[in-house]
Amino acid sequence: MKDNNVNEPKKRASLVEIVNMTMIEDKTTGKVLVLNKTKNWPGLTFPGGHVEPGEPFYESAVREVKEETGLEVKNLVSRGVVHWANKENGERYLEYLYSTLDFSGTLIKETEEGTTFWMTFEELKKSTNLSPNFDMYLPIFENDKYIELYLDWNGVDWDSKRQYFISK
Secondary structure (H helix, E strand, O other): OOOOOOOOOOOOOOOEEEEEEEEEEEOOOOEEEEEEEOOOOOEEEOOEEEOOOOOOHHHHHHHHHHHHHOOEEEOOEEEEEEEEEEOOOOOEEEEEEEEEOEEEOOOOOEEOOEEEEEEEHHHHHHOOOEOOOHHHHHHHHHOOOEEEEEEEEOOOOOOOOEEEEEOO
């Protein structure tokens, strides 16, 4: 017998696209590795990409760095998450951010994604060639106070009001 006083649970499942991004810093030079993407999201950004089905977030970040730069990374530090939420249809785009000082190998200067090179974080912040919306990610990489960047998204354009959440 159905209890009419009990509310049926809301449908909570939604389409989620999960990606990662990793800032690699060379502590000897103080520079960070950037990728000048030529395909999707053209412009300067950090290496990263999609999380494959069944793949841990951390391992996907390590894999993407290797694919896009040729470098092996370890001891990744979680920097937070960027959370785009489409309130129209419930879709979400989650980007897990990492950083590391621990890398080895030979840098591949050019891949199908674009070219890689080192520059200071200050040079990166001042660049007029940033990948779309990458400027909003930089404060999360720059200091340890933010744990999430939340953005309302209409599903079409990626311009949105930003809301940073601070670590307590």
